[in-house]
Amino acid sequence: MAITPTATVEPGQIGVPAPGALMKAIVQKTYGEPEAVLELQDVAKPVIKDGEVLVRVHAASVHVGDWMLVTGVPLIARPAYGLPKPKSSIPGSDLAGTVEAIGNGVTQLRSGDEVFGWCTAAFAEYVSAPEDHFVRKPANLTFEQAAAIGVSASTALQLLRDQGEVQSGQKVLINGASGGVGTFAVQIAKAFGAEVTGVCSTKNVEMVRSIGADHVIDYMREDFAQSSQRYDFILDNVANHSLSDTRNALTPTGKLQSNNGTSGGRWFGTLGTVIKSAAVSKFSRHQLGPAIKFQNRADLLILQGLIESGKVTPVIDGTYPLSAVPQAIRHVGDGHARGTVVITINGADHA
Numbered sequence: 001m002a003i004t005p006t007a008t009v010e011p012g013q014i015g016v017p018a019p020g021a022l023m024k025a026i027v028q029k030t031y032g033e034p035e036a037v038l039e040l041q042d043v044a045k046p047v048i049k050d051g052e053v054l055v056r057v058h059a060a061s062v063h064v065g066d067w068m069l070v071t072g073v074p075l076i077a078r079p080a081y082g083l084p085k086p087k088s089s090i091p092g093s094d095l096a097g098t099v100e101a102i103g104n105g106v107t108q109l110r111s112g113d114e115v116f117g118w119c120t121a122a123f124a125e126y127v128s129a130p131e132d133h134f135v136r137k138p139a140n141l142t143f144e145q146a147a148a149i150g151v152s153a154s155t156a157l158q159l160l161r162d163q164g165e166v167q168s169g170q171k172v173l174i175n176g177a178s179g180g181v182g183t184f185a186v187q188i189a190k191a192f193g194a195e196v197t198g199v200c201s202t203k204n205v206e207m208v209r210s211i212g213a214d215h216v217i218d219y220m221r222e223d224f225a226q227s228s229q230r231y232d233f234i235l236d237n238v239a240n241h242s243l244s245d246t247r248n249a250l251t252p253t254g255k256l257q258s259n260n261g262t263s264g265g266r267w268f269g270t271l272g273t274v275i276k277s278a279a280v281s282k283f284s285r286h287q288l289g290p291a292i293k294f295q296n297r298a299d300l301l302i303l304q305g306l307i308e309s310g311k312v313t314p315v316i317d318g319t320y321p322l323s324a325v326p327q328a329i330r331h332v333g334d335g336h337a338r339g340t341v342v343i344t345i346n347g348a349d350h351a
């Protein structure tokens with residue numbers, strides 16, 4: 001569906017919405033279960049500052065971090081999320097949409113550009129953020145697919161490239177190959193020339209094979225940690241084995257990247273495995289420490305290139321309207337998303 005900009009804004013003109021201009025957004029005033037603390041409300045439309053763009057959001061996506069920020073779990077992370085309430089009253093970080101207005105000093109984007117990227121407060125009809133948070137949407141993607149790239153694809157890219165230093169011909173295992181990070185990791189590792197094994201449940205075996213995995217292990221029938229097969233790099237998105245059991249599946253020079261997991265209970269949550277792997281990495285050359293990285297424009301451009309060349313295509317679990325963000329976040333929090341969960345806003349392009 002063609003998107004018609006609601007206003008004509010020339011480069012350099014500040015997009016100041018009319019006083020009192022409102023938009024729909026998901027508002028969170030406190031931490032708790034998604035259905036209890038998230039509400040669709042009318043809020044003020046954002047006003048752009050110098051160097052920022054105003055983006056009309058067509059789709060946003062949900063990742064595990066959104067579930068953490070809404071529930072406030074793990075408790076140890078609350079000071080970072082905001083005390084006593086979340087720093088941002090609107091959750092969401094990954095989106096795709098159309099630039100509707102640009103602030104003074106914006107040089108790389110123009111009104112009408114179709115973009116994807118990240119910001120705070122993405123579960124809303126409009127967002128404003130610095131222009132370097134966005135890059136051009138690949139023409140071969142819908143807004144829904146482009147919204148799915150965000151932090152999940154950036155995480156997969158950074159862990160395979162910077163931590164794993166994955167090379168062509170290496171054997172790579174992705175545990176949790178069917179989730180938000182895993183579906184990107186399988187495709188990016190293939191793009192790097194690796195021989196990729198994906199681990200997932202029976203219902204996802206065909207999907208993981210279809211995105212390029214050379215081998216698929218159904219964890220309901222077989223335990224990769226008990227097999228004689230060895231890997232040069234393991235990206236573990238699940239942490240359902242001990243670190244030492246997982247490292248047993250490595251070659252003599254192999255490396256394990258533990259990407260969270262759920263071992264830490266309410267206090268440490270997904271950070272439980274991160275803390276353990278940080279400690280073990282001091283003593284084991286096979287265990288890589290945590291690699292907390294942030295989204296950046298350079299990596300979005302690399303992902304854009306991988307997508308435009310057909311090497312990577314986002315996998316969409318399903319779509320929810322803006323009013324159903326609580327249900328979408330609940331689904332992701334349950335830990336069985338199949339690819340990325342997407343929120344459609346302002347009538348996303350379903351082409």
Ligand SMILES: NC(=O)c1ccc[n+]([C@@H]2O[C@H](COP(=O)([O-])OP(=O)(O)OC[C@H]3O[C@@H](n4cnc5c(N)ncnc54)[C@H](OP(=O)(O)O)[C@@H]3O)[C@@H](O)[C@H]2O)c1
Nearest residue numbers: 063064151152176178179180181201237260261335336337
């Ligand atoms: N998404 C991000 O941007 C991001 C960024 C940094 C870190 N992380 C961390 O990375 C981890 C994974 O994130 P994600 O977004 O990929 O999660 P996700 O989208 O919730 O995916 C989890 C996947 O794991 C699979 N799974 C569950 N149990 C499994 C098992 N025993 N063996 C193999 N696969 C299993 C599930 O498949 P089945 O339904 O088939 O079981 C599901 O597809 C989380 O701990 C998260 O905190 C995520």
